[in-house]
Amino acid sequence: MPALAPTVSAADAASKFGTMFLGLAVFAAVFIGILLIASLFRGKYAEKAQAVAFAGPAILFIALGLLYPAILTIQRSFYSGKFFDLNAGLGNAKAKFVGFDNFQKLWTTPGLPEVFLNTLWWVLLVPSLATGFGLLYAVLVDKAKGEAVAKALIFLPMAISMVGATLIWKFVYYFNGEPGGVQIGLLNAMLTGVGINPHDFLGAFPWNTFFLIVIMIWIQAGFAMTVLSAAIKAIPDDIIEAARLDGVSGIQLFRYVTLPSIRSSLIVVLTTIAIATLKAFDIVQASSGGTLHDSVLANEFYRRSFVTQEPGLGAAIAIVIFLLVTPIIVFNVIQMRKDQA
Amino acid sequence: MASTLRRTTSVIGVAALAAVGLAACGGSSDNSGNNASGVDTTDYSDWCSMKDQLNGKTVTLYTSIVTPEDKPHKDSYKPFEECTGITVKYEGDKDFEKNLPQRAQSGNLPDVAYVPQPGLLQTMVETGKAMPSPESVSKNVDEFFGKDWRAYGSVDDQLYAAPLGANVKSYVWYSPKQFKAKGYKVPETWDDLKKLTAQIAADDANAKPWCAGFASGTATGWPGTDWLEDLMLRTAGPEVYDQWVKHEIPFNDPQVATALDEVGSILKDPKYVNGGFGNVRTIATTTFQDGGQPILKNKCYMHRQASFYAANWPEGTKVAENGDVWAFYLPGDGQSKPVLGGGEFVMSFRDAPEVNAFLTYLSSKEWANEKAKVTSGGWVSANKGLEIKNLKSPIDQQSAEILQDPNSVFRFDGSDMMPSAVGAGSEWTEITNWINGQDTKKTLDNIEKSWPTS
Amino acid sequence: MTAATPLPVPADPASEAPVTRAEKRKKRSSANRAATSLSSRTGSLVAIIMAVLWTTPTFGLLVTSFRTQADIQDTGWWNAFGQLDRWTLSNYDMAFNGGGDNATPMGDFFINSIVIAVPAVFLPLLLASLAAYAFAWIKFPGRDWLFVAVFALQIVPLQIALLPLATWFTRVGIGGTFWALWLSHTAFALPLAVYLLHNFMKEIPPSLLEAARVDGASHMRIFLQVLLPLITPALASFGIFQFLWVWNDLLVALTMLGGSPENAPITMELNQISGTLGNRWYLLSAAAFISISVPVVVFVFMQRYFVRGLLAGGTKG
Incomplete structure (x- = not known):
């Protein structure tokens, strides 16, 4: 790997571990926050609100991290072009709609x-x-x-x-x-x-x-x-x-x-x-x-x-x-x- | 001092010319009109004198070159870093070719990238994020590189990338000791080479004249396409080769079939291959790294592979004209001297003085000689300013001689210039099928069929 | 599970079923023939054969890692036992030094790998346990369909998911940082984490939770006071798997850390140790054992959780 610092500097290592503990603290705070918010709800909508608070963050992560790319993939399967990202706004490399051509290629x-x-x-x-x-x-x-x-x-x-x-x-x-x-x-x-x-x-x-x-x-x-x-x-x-x-x-x-x-x-x-x-x-x-x-x-x-x-x-x-x-x-x-x- | 003065006047000359009318300059600076920030008319040739302007700046560099070959690269930037105060931040990645286009799309491009294929270079230009080369780089390329190399770094006549390193692929590795012991001479023509092949097969029942290995993970098959390209240059000639690469003649043109059959006359003849590994089919499963190793055990006499194969011999192997292994030029008709090779090109994605100064340094003869001095072996450049005596290993010196030989006709590896669907796709897989028994016609037809229509 | 839990667990009525069936079966067979025990000598023999089959390939690589390139190419690894004087540590030496004389010492990459792995295990565990609880014990419309969607999304290959994430991370300014890696690893781990933890949680006897509900405890309290202690072993077990995946990950790191080589994990170092054109492939043998050391230590250290851990509640018939 590229050597930026020839040796591990103590300050560098400390700052990396500092980032790690900051990360852990932030994640823990979010977790506690969710639980607290969930516990605030009482009455008719309590059950639903708590469901949202408990399952919401995970579902959000999965939706953005996996579902959205899956939808992009479905879209992309109907286009030709060299680039992965259809909407990257890349110069003159426009993707072209080709219908089911890509699926036909599966056989040909x-x-x-x-x-x-x-x-x-x-x-x-x-x-x-x-x-x-x-x-x-x-x-x-x-x-x-x-x-x-x-x-x-x-x-x-x-x-x-x-x-x-x-x-x-x-x-x-x-x-x-x-x-x-x-x-x-x-x-x-x-x-x-x-x-x-x-x-x-x-x-x-x-x-x-x-x-x-x-x-x-x-x-x-x-x-x-x-x-x-x-x-x-x-x-x-x-x-x-x-x-x-x-x-x-x-x-x-x-x-x-x-x-x-x-x-x-x-x-x-x-x-x-x-x-x-x-x-x-x-x-x-x-x-x-x-x-x-x-x-x-x-x-x-x-x-x-x-x-x-x-x-x-x-x-x-x-x-x-x-x-x-x-x-x-x-x-x-x-x-x-x-x-x- | 005098040289600085002269350089300054020439800058004024260029600037004046630019003022008179850009259109007059011809193709190479066409784009500077519509891309105002793209081409800088500042002369960066004297990068050291620009320290006030550049000190403390950082240039990020992204390459496919990793350990241990990255060290001499980093070392070669030191004089530049010292006199400009610029820091070059180096990042090597074995998946460079896959990741560079992705980084263009995610908006995370480096300042500078070493692109090893003209095809990828073109793809990157298509993203619209590549910077045309600044004037001082363009001047260096004109001064130190041949027209062919300039063309490989250009898209639509606009220079985007100066050549950096190079390699020579038209090599046949052999054991000088073994040749001497048997009284064989390095052949001067392709026909002599075939005669030698037949003679070895007749002389030695315990070995085969040739060994080869096509396996290389995702890129399995590429050593086979190199064979085909080398023979295309020899049987059809460089002009037809260019037409073939540009798809001006179809991939399954009869001339291509002739070349592939010539390859087959060696690689598909069970009498001639696969020394040290077994029958013809073992070529497909032998890794390219292993491919030539039986030469050391006298199980095989010859192995066609690029100059960079020098790094594959085990520690202690003497790579020299009278050593354990050496490479001779893959001969053609004995008159013309076509050379198949490859190399990297320096693209940039940010227009800033520190980036342009670095690009200018890399395209200079100062860098080429500095790089030669800090490299123990395994590097060469087509830079004409490179003094061969600065190269440390004999094989690098021979490669530089071939590259600088005015009789050499250099051609870049064709599969690096064809569309990826062919050059990194069907060509590799079909050549592998071919070595496993598929006939020439079907092989070439299948590749032709896969050529993208748009 | 029963042994692992500090709380009294009421008998699970479902768990009686198999015995009943077994009893019926026994009556039908009506013979008290000598039981063929699986843990008999045949069983032990089969286990030993399996262990040998599974271990031999890895053992071969271990031996290979102490041989020179020429030896590796010339003879099979088992020949090394006849040439004990030829064993060498040079592959390890090279691998530790990053394969080059000026390379960054491996210590840097170990630090990075740890800094990457710990939060990348912690965050998905937190989020997945909450979500698994909701899917198992909170009634809300569309729950089952959402759950099916969540675990089905395991099929999405990381390769297509990386680019959109990398683009967002670059835009919000955390591209190339540890944050980008933690968040991506979390997103990719969640479907499997939720699926596994849900399977565990729904096995917990409903009577336990219902009792707490009757007492008026909120979901937060049930989760923290009843569920968490019960699923601690499961969390620890999944944590080890997640640690393994993050530790061995190359792809996510390559994409997310583009441009920030100073944050690279050990896998990126090991990946390029074989050289630009793979000519030093023999160093991979030593590299593999250097990188495996941490996960194996973690595995052995956490054995107790594995034993009682993952899906330890699987008692349903």
Whole structure:
């Protein structure tokens, strides 16, 4: 990074921490202010006023920070032009209204249609397998000796940065196609070790997509494991005791006591991972940039928006991603209805 | 003193000319009429004498150059900062190309940016926020750079950016020791190179003549487009190359197919590639950083890659004509000397004396030589005022010689000038498909189809 | 949860249901066969295999981070165990020095990362807990639809949300400051935070809150005196996730801190350590472990909250 000051000056550090505490104080003051204002209301409108005070700030943040850009994206998907911001008032670079052209391009641009199929594989496999592995592990290490350490091992991939993760998997999948060449990738070293020809994991279509999916599962299982483990811990002991007294144990205990008790957490985990998967592009981007028939929608959204300067097409792809989340929302709404019934 | 005096008179000369009639000056200063603040007729060439005016000012600089290459850049500003009292605030960002247009839109532009592609330069000019180069920069560019370089920094004949650094892409890396041991000579023509390729393939069963790597994250495929461009310059010539880049001939013109097939005669021949990595398909998954490394293990004899590949050899590798690795010029017909390359251009987004003084400094021979002196290796410029002896590494000296050679015909990397949808999009992906088995016709047809219509 | 709460929690009627079903099932099976325990030897074996599978790739990088570029390129990382004399700290040395001899020491970036992360965790937690409470326990028109909209907006990619925010921040004069980063991280964290905390809050037995309501307590009092103590573990747990994301964030920092490199977090330093053209990619191995150290310490330190924390109330059948 650019060196402005050659060393950390104490005054500089102090001023930064000063800013931090000022920030914390301001945020705390806002929080207390909201609560106080909310408590002032009495009578007929009290309930509504308090709802506004409690939920208002968060909704405002979300509306400005996420909803507004989403609306801009919908608008942008009907325009052509190089620039992301249609209303930036930029010189002579006017955006042109092109109707549904950008959506048509989703089908006519070479290489784009196959991206849909890949995305489907990602969004089907990652949430289910990451949740499955996370749950399995959470159950297996529950109350085991050294549980905290055991969980930290699965959690680790979540904590590592994306650049690190990419390099990690390079040393797993690395392929040397030279006959008798040295394999510095773990998997191919093992394959050649037992006399099998090495495989080009990230290059050979169509399986390369699935080897990329493995990386995402590897990362997300830690999230699932952490959340589900907490949910398992929260099952009241008396329920489990009662079941045990009735002679229920092992797989049956899991199926008839544990699973129903953590159902809502399972839904939260599946939903969160599914949405994260739809949005994830770093893995594809870092491996081949999606050039080996292994691209996903999120990667194309990124590439078209920022690399090839086709923000209109990028926006159209983003809209498709928005639409793909609909089944997940519907699923959640159904579950909410069930809970309220 | 005398030189200062002369400079002052020449300023008066320019000012007088400007007063007589701007239209007479021709294209380069056309814009100064309708953009009053855009072109400053003040001469900043003697920046040191302007200390009273500039002292304490700050110039923010935004570039794609990060560690460790940023250090010599910062060092090269020191004489300027000392004598003007200006502080240059440097910011390097690997996502520069994506973020610069965004910063234009969010209203957070730096004063100065080093733009590595003419295509991006044009995009930035389209935002209306770029400043035309001040007169003193324009004069420097005329004095120190060729017409071709001036054109790459201009939009509609108006100069917006002076060239800064440069790189030479028409290089083939090889091991001089290995060549000597086998009795191979550096080829003088493309045909000789192909003969040498065939000979190596016949001589050495344990290695391949060539190795290559196209993988580069989002930019996967770019080393392949460089190959194509280099061969376009050699099989079709610079004029056709220019037409091709400007889309005056279609991307799938037969001449382009010829060039791509020439590339294929090496890169798609399993006898010739991919030394140290395996079959042809491994080219797509081998990173560009890894691409030439098998040369060190005698697994591969040649690797076509730019001058900046010098930084990729492991520590302790001697990069010299009689060292571990060296690069020869990718030959053509033996007569003409087309050179494919790249470089950065200095754009500005604020019209202020301190910014203009800095721009003038960067376009001068004083800066070029200062930069050469503080750089241990991996930098060169097309600045004609650059004294080759100031460059420290042999490969940089060779690159400077090629750039300054009057016989060289320099052409900028075509994909950096084509619309991004092609140059940073379909060209990269389709070349990758091509190396993985897609035929030449379909590849070029697909790229042609993706050329933006407007 | 029961163990975590200082308050007496009435039995949740819903939680009886699974047992009843299990009992029925037991009667149907009518056999008292030997239970196949998941925590049996097979179970332990599966867990160990999983742990090894999950850890080996990272372990490989850890070993790699102690090897030279030439060694990394020449042989697989497992060969390092046969060449113990070749292990080196040079990658860490380079990474700590920012990969260059005049680079800013890493300490600067650690300070920035902390200054960025703490408020960027604090603010979304405050706002999300309030909103989650409202969505779970205050009745108002359109509540469910608003809630669905809030969690659905998780799908909006940060990349499209950054530019409008950056434009506003520049206009109001906080572009490039920590404030811009804190506010953006908050906006982006809220949908998931509200979604997770809501799920937790609605699991709290309604009887607890109703009792307080009958006594005439305002929502403020219920929130502060009844809810907050109950959800402290959940808040701490989500806080750790949020800390992780903010700590590892590069994108938001790149956009919001444009022009203010002096405020850059450690990820920006690590991102460019491999050099302009990525020729020093091997330094990334050391860099990854330097940057992971803080989140892992936080994770281990906060384990107790994780155990009892996130969604700890998930007892509904």
